Amino acid sequence: MIISQTPLRISLFGGGSDFSNYFKENIGMALATTINKYVYVIVKKRFDDKIRLGYSITETVDNANDLKHELAREAIKFYSINGVEISTLADVPGGTGLGSSSSVTVGLLHALKVYAKSKLLSSTGELALKAIEIEKNILNKPIGNQDQIIATYGGFKSIEFFGKTSNVISLGISPKTLDDLDNNLMLWYTNLERNSSDILKEQDDNVLKNKDIIQEMVKISYIAKIELMNGKIDTIGTLLDESWQLKKSLSSKISNALIDELYEYAISNGASGGKISGAGGGGFLLTYCPLENHNKLRLAMNKKMIKELPFSFESHGSKIIFNND
Amino acid sequence: MNLTEYTSKNYNSLSINNDVIELVIDKLKKYIEYKIPIILCANGGSAYTVSHFAQDLSKVCGAITISLPERIGLVLAISNDISFEEIFRLQLKTLKFTTGLLIGISCSGNSKNVINAFDYAKSINMPTISFTGNVNGSWLADMSDININIPTDNIFVCESIHSMITHYIIDRLREMK
Numbered sequence: 001m002i003i004s005q006t007p008l009r010i011s012l013f014g015g016g017s018d019f020s021n022y023f024k025e026n027i028g029m030a031l032a033t034t035i036n037k038y039v040y041v042i043v044k045k046r047f048d049d050k051i052r053l054g055y056s057i058t059e060t061v062d063n064a065n066d067l068k069h070e071l072a073r074e075a076i077k078f079y080s081i082n083g084v085e086i087s088t089l090a091d092v093p094g095g096t097g098l099g100s101s102s103s104v105t106v107g108l109l110h111a112l113k114v115y116a117k118s119k120l121l122s123s124t125g126e127l128a129l130k131a132i133e134i135e136k137n138i139l140n141k142p143i144g145n146q147d148q149i150i151a152t153y154g155g156f157k158s159i160e161f162f163g164k165t166s167n168v169i170s171l172g173i174s175p176k177t178l179d180d181l182d183n184n185l186m187l188w189y190t191n192l193e194r195n196s197s198d199i200l201k202e203q204d205d206n207v208l209k210n211k212d213i214i215q216e217m218v219k220i221s222y223i224a225k226i227e228l229m230n231g232k233i234d235t236i237g238t239l240l241d242e243s244w245q246l247k248k249s250l251s252s253k254i255s256n257a258l259i260d261e262l263y264e265y266a267i268s269n270g271a272s273g274g275k276i277s278g279a280g281g282g283g284f285l286l287t288y289c290p291l292e293n294h295n296k297l298r299l300a301m302n303k304k305m306i307k308e309l310p311f312s313f314e315s316h317g318s319k320i321i322f323n324n325d
Numbered sequence: 326m327n328l329t330e331y332t333s334k335n336y337n338s339l340s341i342n343n344d345v346i347e348l349v350i351d352k353l354k355k356y357i358e359y360k361i362p363i364i365l366c367a368n369g370g371s372a373y374t375v376s377h378f379a380q381d382l383s384k385v386c387g388a389i390t391i392s393l394p395e396r397i398g399l400v401l402a403i404s405n406d407i408s409f410e411e412i413f414r415l416q417l418k419t420l421k422f423t424t425g426l427l428i429g430i431s432c433s434g435n436s437k438n439v440i441n442a443f444d445y446a447k448s449i450n451m452p453t454i455s456f457t458g459n460v461n462g463s464w465l466a467d468m469s470d471i472n473i474n475i476p477t478d479n480i481f482v483c484e485s486i487h488s489m490i491t492h493y494i495i496d497r498l499r500e501m502k
Contacts, residue, residue: 114462122467123444155437170408170437316435323461 001044002115003322006107007034007314008091008098009150010187010277010286012236013243014221016250017214018144018161020136021207026214028161029221030146031228034154034314037091039100040321041107043115044085051076054087071101074134075108079116086111092309095193097278102147103318105131110152110318115325124317125168128152142197142204154317158225177231178313184233184288187309188301190262192282199253199279210250217246237272237288244275254280262306269293269300284309335482339475346490348471349454350497356426357388357498364420366393366413366442367430370484371456375430378491386498391420393442413442422451430456432483434463434474443468456490458483 009032017028046052052060053072064081067073072086086108094100109131113121121127131148135141145166146159156178158169207214220243227235244263248255255263259276262285266274270293277284289297301308326334356363363382365375372394379390393416394400403412417427427446429439434457443465446453455469458477466472475486 113467123447124440124464125444170410172404172406172408319435320461320463 001042001322001324002111002320003043004041004107004111004114004318005038005321006041006103006110006151006318007154007316008037008039008100008103009034009147010098010185011146011150012240012275012286013224014218015144015146015278016203016207016210016247017218017221018146018159018166019204019207020145020161021204022211022214023161024163026162026211027218028214029218029225030144030159030161031157031221031224032146032150032159033156034150034317035098035311036314037098037309037311039091039103039107040089041104041111042085042087042089043111045115045325046083046085049083051082052085054085070139071105071134072108074138075105075112078109078130078134079112079118079120081112081116084115095196095283096189097196097276097280097283099147099151099278101141102131102135102143103151105135106148106151106318109134110320114320114323117325124152127318142201150317152317155315156313158221171225171229173228174231177228177233180291181228181233181236182313184236184290184294186287186289186297187277187311188262188266188285188287189307189309190259190276190282190285191306192256192258194279194281194283196279196281199251199281202251202253203279206250213246213249217243220246234290237274237290239273240275240286240288241267241273244273247275247280251280256281259285262304265300265304266297270297335477335479336486339477339482339486341475341486341490342473345471345473346494349473350494352426352452352454352471353382353386353388353494354498354501357382357386360389362389362391362422362425363428364391364393364417364422364425365428365430366416366439368394368436368438370480371430371432371487374484374488374491375428377488378428378495381491381495382498385495386502393417410437410441413438414445417442417445425451427451427453428455429453429465429469430487431463431465432458432480432487434459434465436465440464440468456487458487 011032014030064076128149160167224239271287271289274287277286367375376392379392382388400412431439453469454471455465456473457466458475460476
């Protein structure tokens with residue numbers, strides 16, 4: 001039996017510049033980090049040749065082509081596997097803006113690779129590229145490239161996109177700076193559900209129309225990167241806010257009256273900036289709050305029955321945590 | 326437990342793949358003969374293992390070796406100015422060797438700075454050999470051309486066995502001269 005553990009992520013700056021329609025001819029840059037919340041994929045041999053896949057429903061099929069779960073179907077077909085049971089578990093439900101769909105793709109490919117003892121996809125880069133290929137080219141999902149990359153590599157990274165390539169860059173940020181940043185970032189569940197595909201599709205369709213706005217967001221991304229490398233975190237809140245205002249203008253679906261109200265409420269109770277994590281429209285709200293206001297913000301959110309998801313930065317990407325084959 | 330019980334538990338029952346070790350010995354013999362540089366990298370205790378291995382390869386077998394953790398100025402400068410994850414990759418890049426053999430040790434098999442160096446070696450078609458010690462498998466093991474894995478979750482046992490294997494390899498190379 002093989003178990004893979006793949007972290008979820010928060011993207012701080014530059015989301016939207018990781019769409020290939022944008023970075024075909026413009027430089028994109030995302031600052032993102034994996035967090036200590038995970039998806040687990042379990043792969044186990046079956047006594048017969050069928051494939052059994054468990055998620056919100058259970059599918060048992062004779063052939064991978066018959067699977068309704070598109071991601072799993074393509075990953076299993078890639079390794080030509082039969083006679084397996086596959087299950088996925090997660091610390092946080094999907095559809096909430098923490099990149100779980102890509103983490104599942106990466107985790108599934110990783111677990112299947114080790115199960116099949118395959119020489120294919122032997123490096124982190126190759127695994128990330130395959131995950132991108134499956135989600136974008138085969139399943140035609142309107143998503144960017146950063147989620148699959150950060151889930152595979154892990155850690156706090158700057159990912160640059162241009163032309164046909166992405167570069168994963170480790171930044172020389174001191175552990176103390178990262179620690180302080182970690183403490184000042186909080187995730188709040190908005191209680192609003194949404195389907196990210198609609199929001200992302202509108203973003204993807206409008207990439208060229210929104211080019212100038214996305215370029216401004218990339219500029220902010222670079223400013224934030226330099227601040228962090230210089231050990232400064234005080235400005236991160238305001239930079240997040242600037243970036244969020246720009247992001248909202250990309251599509252009417254990214255925010256709404258309820259989200260705006262919650263955001264303003266957080267700001268007036270000590271946060272200096274934030275954003276909706278992921279595509280927008282609901283899911284988790286990320287806020288930056290200086291240390292002296294932590295209690296104030298937490299009490300205020302508690303009063304409104306807004307639940308916090310405590311987390312910390314995770315420096316590792318997808319890992320195999322159990323293997324008794 | 327006393328030392329006898331400790332060795333019995335940790336060392337006697339570990340199965341090592343002899344075929345893989347033969348491959349490593351074969352490769353090293355060739356590369357030493359053709360005077361191709363052997364570059365080594367690792368962190369922590371394993372950094373001393375690779376340095377020790379490099380020293381024995383040079384002194385006993387006449388090999389050309391460079392142990393990257395020993396170039397402490399570069400390690401500190403890259404770490405301080407750029408990132409700890411780049412300390413080996415960047416050294417490899419600046420050495421600009423057109424041929425070479427990269428040997429890396431990582432007990433977890435997941436040390437980013439070693440993985441990054443192996444990534445770069447792959448991109449310039451430089452062959453790679455790794456020593457790892459992960460029960461569940463690891464990125465480094467999968468990426469390497471040849472991998473010696475000691476499936477243990479005890480890092481001291483792992484480091485000791487790696488050291489023992491490097492000495493065995495030197496002993497074999499010595500008798501082949």
